[in-house]
Amino acid sequence: MILVTHRDDLTSKTGMWLFLFTEMLLFGGLFIVYSVYRYRNPVSFHLAAHDLSVAIGTINTIILLVSSTTIAMSITAIQKKNKKLALLLLGMTIVLGLAFLVNKYFEWGKHIKEHIYPGSSVLALRGHGDVLFYGLYFFMTGLHALHIIIGLVFIMVITASILRDKINSENYVLLENSGLYWHLVDLIWIFLFPLFYLIT
Amino acid sequence: MNPIENGKNHIIPYKTFLYVLAGLIALTLTSVTLTRISLGTLTVTIALIIAAVKSSFVLRIFMHLKFENKMFSRAVIGVIMLLCAVITITLLDYLNR
Numbered sequence: 001m002i003l004v005t006h007r008d009d010l011t012s013k014t015g016m017w018l019f020l021f022t023e024m025l026l027f028g029g030l031f032i033v034y035s036v037y038r039y040r041n042p043v044s045f046h047l048a049a050h051d052l053s054v055a056i057g058t059i060n061t062i063i064l065l066v067s068s069t070t071i072a073m074s075i076t077a078i079q080k081k082n083k084k085l086a087l088l089l090l091g092m093t094i095v096l097g098l099a100f101l102v103n104k105y106f107e108w109g110k111h112i113k114e115h116i117y118p119g120s121s122v123l124a125l126r127g128h129g130d131v132l133f134y135g136l137y138f139f140m141t142g143l144h145a146l147h148i149i150i151g152l153v154f155i156m157v158i159t160a161s162i163l164r165d166k167i168n169s170e171n172y173v174l175l176e177n178s179g180l181y182w183h184l185v186d187l188i189w190i191f192l193f194p195l196f197y198l199i200t
Numbered sequence: 201m202n203p204i205e206n207g208k209n210h211i212i213p214y215k216t217f218l219y220v221l222a223g224l225i226a227l228t229l230t231s232v233t234l235t236r237i238s239l240g241t242l243t244v245t246i247a248l249i250i251a252a253v254k255s256s257f258v259l260r261i262f263m264h265l266k267f268e269n270k271m272f273s274r275a276v277i278g279v280i281m282l283l284c285a286v287i288t289i290t291l292l293d294y295l296n297r
Contacts, residue, residue, distance in 0.1 A: 010269065017272055021279045028283040032290050039294055054232060061228050069221040072212075072262045079211045176264070183262045190254050193228075194247035198235040 009173040016177040020184050023147075027188050030140050034195060037132045044129025049196060051116070052137075053107065057197035060103050061189065067096035068186040071155070071179045081169040083162060090159045093182065097152045104145050108138075137196055144192060147185045154178045210267035220261045227254050 038045045074089035111134075115122035118135050158178045161167040167175050231250040235243050260266040265273045 013268075013272075017275065021275070024279055024283065028286070032287055035287065035291060036294055039291070054236075058228065058232055062225055065221060065224045065228070068258065068262050069217050073214050073217050076212055076214055076217070079209065180263055183258055186262075187255050187258050190251050190258070191248075194231060194235070194251050198231060198247050199244050 007171065007173075012173045013176065013180075016180050020180060023184055023188075027140075027143075027191075030136070030143075031191065031195070034136050034140070037129075037136065041129030041132060044127055045133050048126075048130045048133040049199065051111075052197050053110075054197050056103055056107050057193055060100050061193050063096050063100050063103070064186045064189050067093045067100070068183050070096065071182050075172065075176055075179055078162070078167070078169055078172045078175060083165075083168075086175075087159060087162055090155060090162070094152055094155055094159070097148055097155070097182075100148060101145060104141065108141075140192060141196070144185065144188055147188070151178070151182045151185050154181055210264070212261070212264070212267070216261065220257050224254055224257060 070089045070092045074086045074093070077083075077086035077089060111117060116134055117123065118131075118138055123131055123134060155178050158167060158175050161174065227250050231247055234246055234250075259276060265276065
């Protein structure tokens with residue numbers, strides 16, 4: 001007897017996309033706040049951005065781009081019934097995601113050591129514009145890092161499902177959805193990176 | 201066989217992803233180099249245009265929009281237009297105060 005379970009992949013993906021739209025609007029709102037504050041404090045935003053390391057920012061951008069590629073390739077692997085390669089690619093995605101977080105840890109650590117964090121009295125002395133810049137910096141990159149952590153947990157669950165053959169070449173919509181989430185996190189970083197690190 | 205087949209299961213070759221990755225990294229490095237050379241107000245515009253080009257690659261290839269049901273692309277365009285409208289209206293307000 002063949003057990004046929006009802007499944008609707010299109011609806012599953014539609015649900016994921018609808019969720020991603022709410023995420024886009026969430027970060028979109030923050031980008032509007034950034035634009036307005038930047039418009040009102042052009043000089044201090046310009047100077048404050050100089051304190052961020054373009055090198056670490058660039059490395060993290062490339063890490064995220066590569067991790068997006070590996071998860072996208074894992075879908076091709078599962079479609080071609082290559083379970084081992086799919087697992088390897090997902091493993092790489094997880095390692096790259098963790099590497100991103102480690103870089104972020106050192107980056108934030110450096111700022112905090114220099115007493116630059118929201119609510120710091122040293123930062124307050126530097127003026128209103130700097131307080132706004134670093135407030136947005138910590139909030140937006142922090143919210144982004146939270147998304148990375150959630151994405152990593154999501155991908156780990158998916159990897160376990162592939163190991164147990166719950167996700168296979170016939171049924172991989174969950175892998176696609178985790179990929180969509182991870183790409184969104186990448187997409188947000190594509191805008192965060194120039195706005196905080198490059199436009200100085 | 202799954203009783204409900206939704207859309208074609210388009211298989212994107214591994215190579216395509218690697219080409220896109222190479223393009224994305226090249227665009228990132230271009231963006232970093234261009235913003236290092238001070239181009240004044242143009243810097244913001246250039247950096248945002250490059251970011252937009254990079255996003256379109258991620259959306260169309262990595263997120264499969266190019267091969268997916270057209271409904272998804274239309275919805276994404278709708279959300280982007282909504283965001284652009286809100287940003288424009290907010291900035292018009294601030295620029296004319």
